[in-house]
Amino acid sequence: MGVILKRTLQRTLGLSAVIISLAAGLLGGLVLGRSSIVDNVPAFSNYLNSRLIEQHTAVFFLICGAMLMVIVSAVGTGLIAGEVHEGTFRILVSKPNSRMSILLGKVLGMLIGALILMVMSLSAMYVMNYLCGNYDGNIFKALLSYFPAYLIYGLMVTLFFSSLSVLLSCVAKKRVIALLPMLLVMIVVLVLPLVVRLVLSLRGGAGLDKVSFLDLNYHFGSMFRWCTDFFGGIKGTSAQLELPAILMNIFKQTAVDPDIAHTMDSGVLTTVNNTIPTAVLLAVYGALTVINYAAGFAIIRRKDV
Numbered sequence: 001m002g003v004i005l006k007r008t009l010q011r012t013l014g015l016s017a018v019i020i021s022l023a024a025g026l027l028g029g030l031v032l033g034r035s036s037i038v039d040n041v042p043a044f045s046n047y048l049n050s051r052l053i054e055q056h057t058a059v060f061f062l063i064c065g066a067m068l069m070v071i072v073s074a075v076g077t078g079l080i081a082g083e084v085h086e087g088t089f090r091i092l093v094s095k096p097n098s099r100m101s102i103l104l105g106k107v108l109g110m111l112i113g114a115l116i117l118m119v120m121s122l123s124a125m126y127v128m129n130y131l132c133g134n135y136d137g138n139i140f141k142a143l144l145s146y147f148p149a150y151l152i153y154g155l156m157v158t159l160f161f162s163s164l165s166v167l168l169s170c171v172a173k174k175r176v177i178a179l180l181p182m183l184l185v186m187i188v189v190l191v192l193p194l195v196v197r198l199v200l201s202l203r204g205g206a207g208l209d210k211v212s213f214l215d216l217n218y219h220f221g222s223m224f225r226w227c228t229d230f231f232g233g234i235k236g237t238s239a240q241l242e243l244p245a246i247l248m249n250i251f252k253q254t255a256v257d258p259d260i261a262h263t264m265d266s267g268v269l270t271t272v273n274n275t276i277p278t279a280v281l282l283a284v285y286g287a288l289t290v291i292n293y294a295a296g297f298a299i300i301r302r303k304d305v
Helices: 003-010 014-033 044-076 081-086 088-094 100-130 138-142 147-171 176-191 194-204 208-212 216-229 242-247 278-302
Strands: 251-255 268-272
Touching: 003 014, 003 044, 003 100, 003 138, 014 044, 014 100, 014 268, 044 100, 044 138, 044 147, 044 176, 044 216, 044 242, 081 088, 081 147, 100 138, 100 147, 100 278, 147 176, 147 216, 147 251, 176 194, 176 216, 194 208, 194 216, 194 242, 216 278, 242 251
Parallel strands: none
Antiparallel strands: 251 268
16 A cells, blocks of 8 residues: 555655645745735734635635635545556555455555645745735734645545545546546536526525525535634634625625714625534534545445456
């Protein structure tokens, strides 16, 4: 199993994956750094909250979103389906390796590789952000304090997407057949809910609560917010929280009575969107991850190659 793990780790850390992870981090850091340069610096807390919200958004969509999902899906769907299609899986099972140890070695190699790529991408983001931005030590220290939260969330994303891609890889006989459903899931998580919410908002907002039950973007956004809560959470004025409210649906914004609006920073009241409790989401996606892996291991034991 050790040889298989090492080989899969090397494949996961291939040149293209390293370039993609570094490019995502550098791009995110560049955008964040440039946006931090303002002519009139506001109060410390307002300035920090704005920078943190922008950083959270970049990590959620770019690093722990598109980059991590693409790499894990591309590697995971090829673990078994690629070997079967190329005929090399027969060679693997003919050696003194059980099918279970083969798949376990491949999964562990992929997970370790994904974790390394995530650390590289986040590190690149912070370095570029610091070089291109205009921060004092306290601000940047606060930005850096969320590094563990991003790792925790990234691990959750990796485990779920790897479990689904491994299951599809065990079922399919060609990598491309396994990869197409994963691409669809990524679109459903990162893109489609934004379009649906925008259309519903333009029509008056009716049905937004019902959409939350099928809104994978909101599901993952809630789990992301849960991870950040251990390190300070996502805070800010109603105007600042408008970005995560629109893009991740993790906050609800309700217009207030004009008679009291003048006492607030805006005429909108912002509250956490708890349509589905985060504990329920964690339990459901945790259970799905376990089921996907269990099904994959069960299928590989009987797979005809």
